[in-house]
Amino acid sequence: MTINLTDDNQLKAVVTAIQPFERSKGWLDNLAAFLDEVRQADLDTRASQSFQQRLWENNPVSSVGMGTVDVSAALADPTFRRWLAEASLKPLPEGAEARLAWFQQLHDEIVKRLRSYGNRVARVKVFRVLAAFYPRYFSTITYGRMALECHRAWFGTARGKPGPVPRQLALMARLEQLLGPAEDSPRALAERMTLPWIVYEDHVQTVSTEVETETSTLQGKLELKPLPALQRRKGFTSIRGGMDTLFSALSFVVEGVSREELLDFLRAEFPDYRDSSLRTLLSIFKHEFYVIQEVDGLITQTARGELFLETEDPQELIPLFITRILGVDHVLCALKDGEKTTDELIRLLKQVNPGWTTNYAPGAMLKWLRDFDLLTPTDSNTHVLTDTGRYWAGQIHWTPEPLPRMVTPESEDKPSSAAALDINSLDLAALIGAVTDGTAFSKHQASQLHCGLWAHERRHFAILAGLSGSGKTLLAQRYGEALARQFGVSPEQHVFVQAVQPGWYDPSPLFGYINPLRPDNYVRSPLLDFLLAAANHPDQPFVVILDEMNLSHPEQYFAPVLSAMESGDRLRLHNEGDSFDGVPMTLAYPANVAFIGTVNMDETTQGISDKVLDRAFTLEFWDINLDDYPHWHRFSLAEDQLTQVRECLNGLLEALAQERLHFGWRTVEDVLSYLDKALRMPDSKLTESLDDVVYARILPKLRGTESNRLHRALDNTMKVLEQHDLTRSRAKVQSLKTDLTDTGMMRFWR
The missing domain is CATH 3.40.50.300 (P-loop containing nucleotide triphosphate hydrolases)
Known part of the structure; x- marks a missing residue:
């Protein structure tokens, strides 16, 4: 059953049921000890290289995730360390808006200073540092896309696009609103700041529509998840304007546009393109770069697309390329062994995909990999990995596979020498x-x-x-x-x-x-x-x-x-x-x-x-026999509770089956899963919980037009609901029956 996390009652029920220290005791113990260590550190300690090394590189708030950035040059500079130590000890301003402005300024200043030591920003590490200093205001979701997805799940998409720092403060403020302020102890703060991650893992990640390129565990440990060669996209499509075109399209769809509006925008950008080419370009944004999505006729940014536009950092898209585009992992692994000429890389890509008979597709791939700072050309017409490319090449934990041998056309009358399938x-x-x-x-x-x-x-x-x-x-x-x-x-x-x-x-x-x-x-x-x-x-x-x-x-x-x-x-x-x-x-x-x-x-x-x-x-x-369901005892319901639930579901099945309005195994599973969670809540009662889940999972499918058979089905349904004292559900069915009598039709949604 999908939980609506924008609803205060449902989110509160979820977070109060979580026991973080039972869930991952080792991580939480380390985190609580670390928060205490940071709290006790004075200015000189905080400015020391050993402390900052621990803060930036061995911080238990979260794993550094994919795409870690080297900050050793900053940590070696005593001026940077002293500035950060002093900033971390300044008192926070009063008032939510003033604090938000203060945190945003601190975040931006850290990013600005880090840029003087390299051209990439250690975004995940920055948020680990902020969370270590300010655990009451920052969560352990330090990976940008996951924080964005969690924020969308908790607040919906109508709240605008607040940016990474406001998202963190909003998540923690919502927890404080629902649960009250956390106690001012390292253990309590560690427990509170991990709640968003656990909710993300249990209830957001599992229903996310984002393309899955990584697997994640507690503490944000990530590992790339590659597709087989046969299921990958066959190279990149060249786009006129490259990255600028991606940014332009993403900027246009910020508030949500229709498909025709986006096509009109692209038509103005590329007046010489045919409509079929414009539709292909839209498909590239959607299915190759996964930066836009279309839901209920409205095109908006995906979480990846929003972060790409927000940060102008391609790191969010690189896992897609490595795991879903044929040949990218081959190129990165080949360059791990040393520089390669352009011709050598093109020959490699033609071996990976024998269908590439020209240099066009391999050449387009190499251009995109250069644009995304994974490889760079040298003066001697070779390519080498950038620092970014070396990191991502190190994340490839599999042996890249080529496409299998292609089938070639055979003569109509040429007999096949291969054995046929023997199904017998x-x-x-x-x-x-x-x-x-x-x-x-x-x-x-x-x-x-x-x-x-x-x-x-x-x-x-x-x-x-x-x-x-x-x-x-x-x-x-x-x-x-x-x-x-x-x-x-x-x-x-x-x-x-x-x-x-x-x-x-x-x-x-x-x-x-x-x-x-x-x-x-x-x-x-x-x-x-x-x-x-x-x-x-x-x-x-x-x-x-x-x-x-x-x-x-x-x-x-x-x-x-x-x-x-x-x-x-x-x-x-x-x-x-x-x-x-x-x-x-x-x-x-x-x-x-x-x-x-x-x-x-x-x-x-x-x-x-x-x-x-x-x-x-x-x-x-159509025939559902509850006696065949094999998982009754998978859930923590007592025998007498299971008996009551089975009797109720059996009765509803029999009542609704005559009109084919009954339910299947998915609904049975959802009912039991809901009851398993609901009955763990304080002061919960089986009858009330069963009433809630029947109302939510079984009754919404009820609809139909005037017939004696439908009236009988509703009458029998009401008898079952009355027998089990499901008063809210019975009242709803009674209203449907009244609609059927008065108007000749009825449906749950009206």
Whole structure:
């Protein structure tokens, strides 16, 4: 269940339930001792090099995160150390506004002085220092993007863009407003300043829509999280104006604009661009640099984009490049061993992606890496790593992988010498067991899916339809993973989840397209790379999951596959000759690929046409039997509480199922998870908590028009709610029933 952290009651419930010293005792003990050490330090101690070395480099407030900056030159200067020591001992002004201005001035002065020792600013370290000196006002979230995401979650996006220092003070002030002032002891201050980080880790990071490039743990320890080569973007797209164009577009969308407004802005910037080129440019901002996002028709900055504009520091984008752009990690690792000529780096990149047959794409990548201060040219026509580049090269903890060998077009009548997939060699009992063990899925459902997928020699296509939250996508994933393991291959490389988006009117989101800005470049999609890999390994199974496939019309974006799976014809990818930018013109339909689509039927989705249904094996997911749910005892509810909850949910299922208004396993899980948390709260009662979660998770789906069957469903629902004394939920259903009688229709939201 998603918690609304902008709501005072919900945020207070979250933070009061946290026990930081139980959560990470070692870190908090060290932090409390360190805060006490800083508090006791006099002016001479604070100005000493040993103290400042500890303050800047071995500070337990947080890890330095990714992109650490060397500040040794500043620490070696007694003038800098003395100034900072004196500043840290000055009394704080009274009043929130005066304190904010004082902290902002101190922050800016530290940054200004650090710039005299180097061209990069140790932003994370600066905030660790401020938090050590002023733990009542600064949290342990010293990494800029995470602080911004936490601030957005706590205050919403309508509060403007206050900047790094005001964000810190706002987070800590909100905690003081909810919990009262923290005691003036190092332990209490350590506990208070870690609360934002723990809330971020538990409730913000898990639902963030930002692209994930790092994994993080308590104390802000970060590690890059690379994508496999097949799932990476194939190089950078060259943008006229480079970084200036990025800044210009980000400045324009600060307050939020429509897609057409942004296109009009870009049209004014580039009057010679065609509309298709402008749309591609917008897509580059969104899907290559991840600096803008589109939500409910409004384009705004992502957290990364906001920080990039705010700091004019590219460090926030570099993890994206290293983990999501093919070839960047190869270049950085190659330069760790010494300087390389431009020709050597271009040859390396062509080996990484055999589809790059010209120097255009590798050359554009090297230019971007220079722009982002990762490498620099020398007078002898070689490239070397900058200090920034050396640091980031050191963060690459994996061996960079190239794309696998490309599939080349074959003659229509050329027989394949590769072995075909032998689906009959499976241990079916083990396969079905692997799919169903520990789940609510029945063996019959898993068997149906397997047989339906492979009954035809080529048309391996199933549609899982029915109740939202009934586990359709999970069943597809578990089946794909179990199938891969049966063949001894990696599930990560053989199961691909494609989230279908609204507004797909052609196959290009699935199979890529020729870039209108770079006519010699084919923009390859991750699914295309997946299918090419499948064609290279015809004896191995590959599973594609089209999640929520009817958010757009499948007969439009999926048309080439629907046609080829029926006729056996080759998939046509483009019309530019046998091979274009390493992509074959056609691809033999891969009979070792199974497609599984999941669909929900509601007002946000499209109907499924006969053209699609005629080619698919369809399974429906409407029947929910709570006896099949395997995780009742995962939560800390007592047996009598579980019995009451099960009886209530069973009753609601039976009452609502006749109108298909009932709920799936996701809702059951959310109900139990909510109760597990709610019943830990002081003075909590099962009936009240159950009433709250039924109201919030089950009733919002109630809607419909006048019918005797719907009236019966509402009557039976009210009986169940009355039986379990869920008064608030019963009153809501009564109001829905009144609406139905008076107007002939009803819905939860009105």
